[in-house]
Amino acid sequence: MTPLSLQQYLAREETLRGLDPQLARVISGISEACKTISSLVRQGALAGVLGLAGSENVQGEEQKKLDIISNDIFVEALVQTGAVCGMVSEEVDHVISVPETEALGPYLVAFDPLDGSSNIDINVSIGSIFGILPADRPKRVAVEADFFKPGRNLKAAGYCMYGPQTQLVLTLGQGVVMFTLDPLTGTFRLTREAVRVEREAKEFAINMSNERFWEKPVQRYIGELLQGKDGVRGKNFNMRWIAAMVAEVHRILQRGGIFMYPRDSRTPDRPGKLRLLYEANPMAMIMENAGGAATNGHERILDITPEKIHERVAVFLGAAEEVERVTAYHLDK
Numbered sequence: 001m002t003p004l005s006l007q008q009y010l011a012r013e014e015t016l017r018g019l020d021p022q023l024a025r026v027i028s029g030i031s032e033a034c035k036t037i038s039s040l041v042r043q044g045a046l047a048g049v050l051g052l053a054g055s056e057n058v059q060g061e062e063q064k065k066l067d068i069i070s071n072d073i074f075v076e077a078l079v080q081t082g083a084v085c086g087m088v089s090e091e092v093d094h095v096i097s098v099p100e101t102e103a104l105g106p107y108l109v110a111f112d113p114l115d116g117s118s119n120i121d122i123n124v125s126i127g128s129i130f131g132i133l134p135a136d137r138p139k140r141v142a143v144e145a146d147f148f149k150p151g152r153n154l155k156a157a158g159y160c161m162y163g164p165q166t167q168l169v170l171t172l173g174q175g176v177v178m179f180t181l182d183p184l185t186g187t188f189r190l191t192r193e194a195v196r197v198e199r200e201a202k203e204f205a206i207n208m209s210n211e212r213f214w215e216k217p218v219q220r221y222i223g224e225l226l227q228g229k230d231g232v233r234g235k236n237f238n239m240r241w242i243a244a245m246v247a248e249v250h251r252i253l254q255r256g257g258i259f260m261y262p263r264d265s266r267t268p269d270r271p272g273k274l275r276l277l278y279e280a281n282p283m284a285m286i287m288e289n290a291g292g293a294a295t296n297g298h299e300r301i302l303d304i305t306p307e308k309i310h311e312r313v314a315v316f317l318g319a320a321e322e323v324e325r326v327t328a329y330h331l332d333k
């Protein structure tokens, strides 16, 4: 039997679990944006989308052409749904509002239009990440403060990975499902349900080149993993680093492990590299819904109340046992 399409899946959720049709519209709009981005990624240099844009985003990162193109594709697709009243994007310093001529809806969307930008030009996996919040003031032009709600309020979150296959991973707060894009028909089809992350792990992901800038608890934790069988852990750990959070999370969802992006002493004024609203929160919701965990070393990521739309946060996520251990080291236990 042909697996359910994303549209059929959303319709089934509306019927069986009372999924709000407007939320389904937002997810559907995002899936359309991801298809368009996927097609540009596949064409690469042939579509003229590689290389630098010649500008910087609000976080001081050099923007790639594809960062900006993907941002514009997301904004247009979301505006067209008529179901959103404001957006936050990695690539835009302020809240993006819906043009006055378009309908306003009850949802707020935060997104990283293109994750893993350093992989774009080398044809390695990249993705898009999104989180969808209900607006306290539905159908009113959103302001920054509307986004200052802990991630536990998210109604849905997900990402799309542009890898050997294009896959959309989604949670509506009751488990995690995966869709694979059929490149022949342009349809996302349900290829995995009830995705689970094992409590135990034998693989970790961290940018080891930053080791000397980490805090003591992280140095201790990673040191123990590196000692493998000969140390306190009594087993060997493998390491992977793709430099795209989407790809690391995708691997962990399928074969376990822990992903970390800790604080760095070179940038004492910021708690980490990754952004809370559109990187850490959606991935934390996915991990928790797959039975994993996500903290900033001290508290659950989904319990943090944001104070800035581009707020950064340290991230430890994946296998519960490992996340609990590195968190305990931070709490000096």
Ligand code: AHG
Binding pocket: 061, 090, 112, 114, 115, 116, 117, 118, 207, 243, 244, 245, 246, 261, 273
């Ligand atoms: P983005 O490309 O959206 O700015 O995010 C990049 C992030 C994340 O995807 C990845 O885990 C990390 O940066 C890679 O950092 P390093 O370059 O330090 O390895």
Ligand code: MN
Binding pocket: 061, 090, 117
């Ligand atoms: Mn970036």
Ligand code: MN
Binding pocket: 112, 114, 115, 116, 245, 279
């Ligand atoms: Mn990113």
Ligand code: MN
Binding pocket: 067, 090, 112, 113, 114, 115, 116, 117
């Ligand atoms: Mn990005």
